[in-house]
Amino acid sequence: xxxxxxxxxxxxxxxxxxxxxxxxxxxxxxxxxxxxxxxxxxxxxxxxxxxxxxxxxxxxxxxxxxxxxxxxxxxxxxxxxxxxxxxxxxxxxxxxxxxxxxxxxxxxxxxxxxxxxxxxxxxxxxxxxxxxxxxxxxxxxxxxxxxxxxxxxxxxxxxxxxxxxxxxxxxxxxxxxxxxxxxxxxxxxxxxxxxxxxxx
Amino acid sequence: xxxxxxxxxxxxxxxxxxxxxxxxxxxxxxxxxxxxxxxxxxxxxxxxxxxxxxxxxxxxxxxxxxxxxxxxxxxxxxxxxxxxxxxxxxxxxxxxxxxxxxxxxxxxxxxxxxxxxxxxxxxxxxxxxxxxxxxxxxxxxxxxxxxxxxxxxxxxxxxxxxxxxxxxxxxxxxxxxxxxxxxxxxxxxxxxxxxxxxxxxxxxxxxxxxxxxxxxxxxxxxxxxxxxxxxxxxxxxxxxxxxxxxxxxxxxxxxxxxxxxxxxxxxxxxxxxxxxxxxxxxxxxxxxxxxxxxxxxxxxxxxxxxxxxxxxxxxxxxxxxxxxxxxxxxxxxxxxxxxxxxxxxxxxxxxxxxxxxxxxxxxxxxxxxxxxxxxxx
Numbered sequence: 229x230x231x232x233x234x235x236x237x238x239x240x241x242x243x244x245x246x247x248x249x250x251x252x253x254x255x256x257x258x259x260x261x262x263x264x265x266x267x268x269x270x271x272x273x274x275x276x277x278x279x280x281x282x283x284x285x286x287x288x289x290x291x292x293x294x295x296x297x298x299x300x301x302x303x304x305x306x307x308x309x310x311x312x313x314x315x316x317x318x319x320x321x322x323x324x325x326x327x328x329x330x331x332x333x334x335x336x337x338x339x340x341x342x343x344x345x346x347x348x349x350x351x352x353x354x355x356x357x358x359x360x361x362x363x364x365x366x367x368x369x370x371x372x373x374x375x376x377x378x379x380x381x382x383x384x385x386x387x388x389x390x391x392x393x394x395x396x397x398x399x400x401x402x403x404x405x406x407x408x409x410x411x412x413x414x415x416x417x418x419x420x421x422x423x424x425x426x427x428x
Numbered sequence: 429x430x431x432x433x434x435x436x437x438x439x440x441x442x443x444x445x446x447x448x449x450x451x452x453x454x455x456x457x458x459x460x461x462x463x464x465x466x467x468x469x470x471x472x473x474x475x476x477x478x479x480x481x482x483x484x485x486x487x488x489x490x491x492x493x494x495x496x497x498x499x500x501x502x503x504x505x506x507x508x509x510x511x512x513x514x515x516x517x518x519x520x521x522x523x524x525x526x527x528x529x530x531x532x533x534x535x536x537x538x539x540x541x542x543x544x545x546x547x548x549x550x551x552x553x554x555x556x557x558x559x560x561x562x563x564x565x566x567x568x569x570x571x572x573x574x575x576x577x578x579x580x581x582x583x584x585x586x587x588x589x590x591x592x593x594x595x596x597x598x599x600x601x602x603x604x605x606x607x608x609x610x611x612x613x614x615x616x617x618x619x620x621x622x623x624x625x626x627x628x629x630x631x632x633x634x635x636x637x638x639x640x641x642x643x644x645x646x647x648x649x650x651x652x653x654x655x656x657x658x659x660x661x662x663x664x665x666x667x668x669x670x671x672x673x674x675x676x677x678x679x680x681x682x683x684x685x686x687x688x689x690x691x692x693x694x695x696x697x698x699x700x701x702x703x704x705x706x707x708x709x710x711x712x713x714x715x716x717x718x719x720x721x722x723x724x725x726x727x728x729x730x731x732x733x734x735x736x737x738x739x740x741x742x743x744x745x746x747x748x749x750x751x752x753x754x755x756x757x758x759x760x761x762x763x764x765x766x767x768x769x770x771x772x773x774x775x776x777x778x779x780x781x782x783x784x785x786x787x788x789x790x791x792x793x794x795x796x797x798x799x800x801x802x803x804x805x
Contacts, residue, residue: 252764274764282787285770289738290794296757296769306758 239344240266242401242421243316246342247271251313254337256300256330257320260284261293268293276312278303301326307337314340319367319419321345321386322377331393335426340398344421349382349414350404367418383414390424399423431507433465433514436490436500440530441567447525447560453550457539460564461486461530462522465506466514468568474803475570476517477561478502479578479585482653482709483701485529488521489514504784511792516800517574525560526552526708534704535636545704547633552708554581554716558588562596574803575796577601579781580748581709584716587756590733591718599799600733601792603740604781606752607726607759608717613747616656617710620649624703633704642703647694649706654693659744659777726759736766738795740788742780743773768795 240263247253251273255264258277261284267273277288277295288295296303301324304315315338317330322345324330334341346367347353353363362372370377381389383402390397402409402417409417438461447455463486468475478488480501489506491499506512506519523531526549534549565573576586576597583605589597609617624630627645631638655663667686682688718729737760741753750771760767770791774780780788 276761276767282773285768286787286790286794289768289770289791290797292798294766294768296761296767297771298769306754306761308762311761 237262237318238403238406239318239401239419239421242403243318243342243344244270245401246399246423247273247314250274252311253314253316254278254304254307254312255316255318256304256334257317257323258284258288258293258295261288261291261295263316263318264288264293265291300324301330304330304333304337309336310339312338314338314342316342318342318344319346322368322380324379327379328389328393331389331395335393335395335424340423340425341395342421342423343386344419345381345386347383347402347414347417347420348380349384350418351415352418354415365418383417383420386420386422390422394427395424396427397422397424431509432499432503433490433507435493436463436465436487437492438463438486438530441564443560443563445563447556447563449550449556450553451551455525455532455550458525458532458560459530459536460522460525460532460560461527462520462564463487463490463500464521465489465519466517468518468570469803472568472570473572473574474517474800475565475568475573476512476519477565477573477576477589478506478512478519478521479557479561479576479582480521480524481578481580481582482706482713483697484582485523485527486521486531487529488519502782504782505789505792511789511796512577513796513800516803517796520564520568522561522564524552524557526550526705526712528700528702528705533702534633534708535702544634544636546636547704549704549708551711553712554584554588555592557585557712558592561585561589562593565596571596573597574799575599575601577603578605579603580605580778581713581716584713588716588718590735590737591729594732594734597735598802599738599795600735601738601740601795602753602756604742604745604748604778605739605756606748607719607729607755609714610752614714616652616747617714620652621707621710623648623652624707627703630703633707635703641698643698646698646701646703646706647691650697650701651690651694654690656747657778659746659775661744662775662777662779665775726755727762730759730763730765733760733763733765737768738791739767739769740781740791741769741771742777742788743771744775745778745780747778 253273253275255277264275278300315334356363401421402413404418487500489500489503508515523529526533538545576589578586583602586600590600624645627642629640630642670685719726722728741750757769772788
């Protein structure tokens with residue numbers, strides 16, 4: 229199953245690559261626990277997820293993943309300072325309401341934060357807007373009227389936020405169609421994973 | 429009956445070693461009633477202990493021969509193919525010390541006096557129960573339970589297992605539970621106790637000799653309890669303002685359906701439950717506070733625990749609210765223990781933990797399936 233998860237979610241492989249064996253990990257909005265399970269099986273991480281959906285809670289439990297049922301934006305307050313090596317927010321940033329506050333919480337609870345999100349600046353998205361419509365893509369498969377995404381951003385935008393919040397970007401992995409993108413990432417990348425930490 | 433463990437019978441374990449209560453009181457000899465379902469595996473690693481709450485007892489699942497309607501109190505949860513799957517687990521239910529279903533309690537005869545213990549029965553705590561349960565486990569040569577689970581006061585016992593016997597329990601399932609009662613909760617218990625203590629038929633706990641039962645007090649205590657176990661919404665849904673006779677009678681007789689229901693529940697309970705046991709159970713609830721001797725620091729209280737935890741709460745449970753479960757989860761996280769927490773959207777207040785609910789049962793089933801996998805030889 230490990231390979232299929234990585235194929236389905238290329239950002240998982242990028243996230244896992246940054247996580248050393250035996251780390252502690254908090255996955256905010258952990259879904260059915262696939263990433264935590266993958267990290268447990270391949271990295272022996274000690275992990276917890278925070279998740280709101282009933283179906284996902286039952287799925288996490290079935291996946292032998294520790295999961296706390298709570299809204300991830302209010303639920304993270306329960307976690308102590310630097311109680312995890314990594315706090316992961318995978319493909320969820322764009323759907324959070326208090327994005328700024330959550331970013332601060334991520335680097336409070338985790339020694340490092342790992343954040344992945346769809347790049348709104350991807351050329352296919354730009355093209356759709358240019359032709360007069362809101363973008364609909366694999367990463368953002370919603371119509372404007374039913375999307376949970378309220379805070380979409382480009383790579384540049386995200387990096388500006390990090391700078392405002394005094395976060396160092398320790399790593400960045402940009403992808404499109406499952407392949408790495410190094411040239412003109414803000415234009416050619418559809419998904420990005422960042423590794424951040426508070427400036428010391 | 430579908431997925432029932434079928435006909436079961438209660439058994440009696442006799443303990444001749446003296447039992448010292450937390451209070452210092454000593455019982456030289458005592459008995460515990462219990463039932464078991466399923467089979468203990470070769471290495472005795474598949475045992476589950478079910479701890480009961482205020483009014484529960486050893487009859488957890490199945491039914492008695494010739495009394496098919498007397499179904500165990502958690503039969504929806506325990507049985508072949510059910511979340512606590514008796515095809516996989518060896519399940520023990522018992523009646524706690526101080527109970528009134530056959531285990532030694534206030535209504536049992538004190539061999540020293542030839543009369544019921546009554547008021548002289550020691551005040552029993554959750555710690556005491558867990559210690560007594562451990563002796564029962566010893567009888568079966570169960571060194572470590574696969575899981576200990578319970579709801580409400582039963583959940584407190586399950587948690588206490590992880591604190592008193594960290595090596596003897598692999599999983600704790602604490603349902604509709606709290607790390608200690610709030611002042612409001614103690615207040616409810618005190619009103620219930622006052623109803624019993626002030627009943628003229630109570631005779632300071634020694635009513636047995638007078639051939640009477642403090643029915644009025646017990647009934648009031650149960651009525652009050654019932655109000656707090658249900659949610660406002662559940663009561664509104666079930667009874668609303670419906671009148672039994674369809675019209676106002678301008679009297680103090682039973683008029684609203686809720687009055688009829690509460691009195692029925694009160695009468696039913698008072699007919700079989702022992703008043704002294706009720707006092708003991710509520711006192712055990714009030715006293716439970718594993719952080720008490722640690723300056724109220726629950727994080728330190730759980731430092732000894734090694735078990736993995738499943739904590740479950742119900743959204744409409746205002747007597748053991750989700751916030752109280754958050755406190756437990758917080759302390760477990762602090763101690764880097766494995767924990768999952770599910771907050772079940774349910775209509776039925778505190779009583780939800782006894783009701784069948786798709787999400788609740790899915791979580792329990794998935795969790796216990798994994799526990800069963802670990803037990804497989």
